[in-house]
Amino acid sequence: MSRVFNFSAGPSTLPESVLEICAKEMLDCHGTGQSVMEMSHRSAAYKPIIEGCEAKIRDLMHIPDNYRVLFLQGGASLQFAMIPLNLNKTGRAAYVDTGVWSKKAIEEARRFLTTVDVVASSRDRGCCYIPEIRKIEGDYDYVHITLNNTIYGTKWSYLPDTGDIPLVCDCSSNILSEPIDVTKFGVLYAGAQKNLAPAGVTLVIIRDDLIREDLPASVPTMLRYDTHAKNGSMFNTPPCYSIYVMGLVLDWVKSCGGAEGMKKRNEEKAACLYDFLDSSDYYHATVEKGSRSLMNVPFLTKETDPEKAAVINKKFVSEAAKAGLVNLAGHRLVGGMRASIYNAMSLEGVQALVAFMKKFAAENPID
Ligand SMILES: Cc1ncc(COP(=O)(O)O)c(C=O)c1O
Incomplete structure (x- = not known):
């Protein structure tokens, strides 16, 4: 066997010990005589896999009880739409533009909100730095930042003070790379294919009060956080295998x-x-x-x-x-x-x- 060093931005390298467990359990996971790929997501065999994965992420990130952990699909890119669709009350949000993914999030929000203010940007110097904006105030439903900018290679070294305005954060490319104080955020979301798992699952950590049931009827069922929260991420078939691998990756993180x-x-x-x-x-x-x-x-x-x-x-x-x-x-x-x-x-x-x-x-x- 000859393995390379893979510097891909995502999907990316996984711990070799995790891949070995996947290989070992491929045909028969824990004596069930099935691969996780074949299991019903509602079976007794799968239940501990998804519940265990949630418990592990809660433990590693010290997620308080008033936050929900959701395993969704559609990548971080679908969160660019779900965030404004679910958090919109006044039609106003603030975004910090630090690169390609921030811009995509801004463009998507503009489909749904009347005002999307770009309150700071690093475009003047080709996105090679994080702008200094220690405080963000205003009549906003939320403030959105991209904590780590995968393409330009920048990372926030501080968090802006947004007072009572929920801070929403795309942490796709740095989740679990270092401690993150979840209580500072209203929503954290991450496509899993960099630090957590193979592609296919998106992790959303959301404060209870931001999961709303009073959304307009036009918001599609699958794009509502309350749909997934009420159903334990099982409203429909979740990305079962990616969640299983995430659990193994989290075991590895814990062991390190x-x-x-x-x-x-x-x-x-x-x-x-x-x-x-x-x-x-x-x-x-x-x-x-x-x-x-x-x-x-x-x-x-x-x-x-x-x-x-x-x-x-x-x-x-x-x-x-x-x-x-x-x-x-x-x-x-x-x-x-x-x-x-x-x-x-x-x-x-x-x-x-x-x-x-x-x-x-x-x-x-x-x-
Ligand atoms: C910071 C960041 N946000 C969002 C995305 C888009 O993620 P996805 O492909 O899961 O939609 C990426 C993809 O690389 C990313 O790096």
């Missing part, structure tokens, strides 16, 4: 010291890469210090001619892949390179990347 353990592991990996980038005369990190993500690290070479840079980037990505370091191309909208070093990526993987980067720089001088 929980969210605190992940933070330590992730800081060590990120420091290895950023320290190298900051000391290099060949590469540089694109994100300002103080806004850097622990999870997604975009970088460029110091080649200033765009045509030559494109050639070098392409060669870098293809030679890295030959060396067993895959999925290092930057997002198609921003180019360059990006290493996504989610929870499951090992320090060994990051060290192998840095060693490759040194070798590539020596072999491909920039004149």
Whole structure:
């Protein structure tokens, strides 16, 4: 067996020990004689899997009793619509625009709300930083932020004070990468395919008072949080297998010291890469210090001619892949390179990347 180091932004690398359990239990999960893929979601065999998964996420994230945990579908992208559809009271919301995913969330909200104010943005410098907006006030139904910006590689290092206005957060690319104080948020949501599970399930953590039954009749049943909350995420068939794998990933997180353990592991990996980038005369990190993500690290070479840079980037990505370091191309909208070093990526993987980067720089001088 030969496994690569996979730096994909999502779906992404999973802990090998989890994949081994999946393989072992593929044909017969816990003596049931069935694969989880084949189980009825309402069976006695599946019940402890979904309930266990919820209990584990509650434990690891210290989720208080007045929050519900929902396992939904449609990706984080469907939350861009569900949030305004369910939280809308006055038709007004505030968003902070820190990149591609924030913008998509803003555009979607504009379909449903009369006023979507972009109260801060990092577009003036190509989204390479998190804007300073310590306090957000106004007559808003909610404030929305993207806690970690997967494409640009930025992360909020503080949370804005929104007073009584619910803070809603897309944490798709940094959930469980470090402790998050759930009580600071009205809603947290995350597509699972980076730090939690294979694609197919979206985790939503929502405060009870934001689950409303008095929504307009035009809001489709499947897009109402109360539908899923009342039915324990079983209004319809949930993404059973992804939830099962999430439970295994959460066991692994727990065995590594929980969210605190992940933070330590992730800081060590990120420091290895950023320290190298900051000391290099060949590469540089694109994100300002103080806004850097622990999870997604975009970088460029110091080649200033765009045509030559494109050639070098392409060669870098293809030679890295030959060396067993895959999925290092930057997002198609921003180019360059990006290493996504989610929870499951090992320090060994990051060290192998840095060693490759040194070798590539020596072999491909920039004149
Ligand atoms: C921060 C963030 N939000 C939203 C999305 C969209 O997620 P999905 O593909 O699950 O809809 C992504 C996908 O990479 C993301 O990184």
